[in-house]
Amino acid sequence: MENKKDSLQNILDTGELVINVISEWFIEAANYTAINAPLGVSEFDLSGLTPLPSSKVKPPHVAESAFSIEAKLVSHHPWYSPTTGKNTGVTIFAEGVNFHIREDMWLEGNEGSIVDIAKLKPVSRLGGIMYGRTTEGHELPRPEFTIEKDKDEIKKVL
Structure with a gap:
């Protein structure tokens, strides 16, 4: 990628x-x-976010984040435009090795502790300059094959 971020x-x-x-x-x-700052300019300094030491990796995590995952790179895959051949992005595959979750973010659920989305108020970057808010969530149990296989509509596809 030409303009690879730090x-x-x-x-x-x-x-x-x-x-x-x-x-x-x-x-x-x-x-x-x-921000499109030059190589070597600290985004922590520019943004005012606070770096905290991590336990199992060298990069710091963000103190303001109520949920952070320390991770190790497993692999990466570059993407190329089919029309220009230019590298347009990279997908990172990583393994979480340590989790930081603020105590006030937990919600007691049926299967143990889960993060309360209403408290976490996560925001996602959707692409370009567009962001999305996750304002609520719901649990949806996974189907059990031993039960589902006996249903007529499932028997048809088996």
């Missing part, structure tokens, strides 16, 4: 990363980390 280059060079979930309360600061 974060991507650091992941490829070190094999380590931290995934910080963005929440509504710091979206503006998180968005500021997408």
Whole structure:
């Protein structure tokens, strides 16, 4: 990729990363980390976000994030435009090795503790300059094959 962000280059060079979930309360600061600053300029310094030492990887995690995942690079896949042949992006596959979840983010569920989406207020980057808010969630149990296989509509496809 021509304009590789420092974060991507650091992941490829070190094999380590931290995934910080963005929440509504710091979206503006998180968005500021997408600035097209020159190589070597700290996005932490520019955005005002606070770096905290990680336990199992060298990159710090973001103190303002209520949910962060320390991770190790498993592999990566570059993507190329079929029309121009230019590298347009890279997908990173990583294994979480340590999780940081703020105590006030937990919700007791039927299968143990889960993160309460209403408290976490996660924000996703959808592409370009578009972001999305997750305001609620719901649980949907997975189907059990030993039960489903006996239903007529499932028997037809088996």
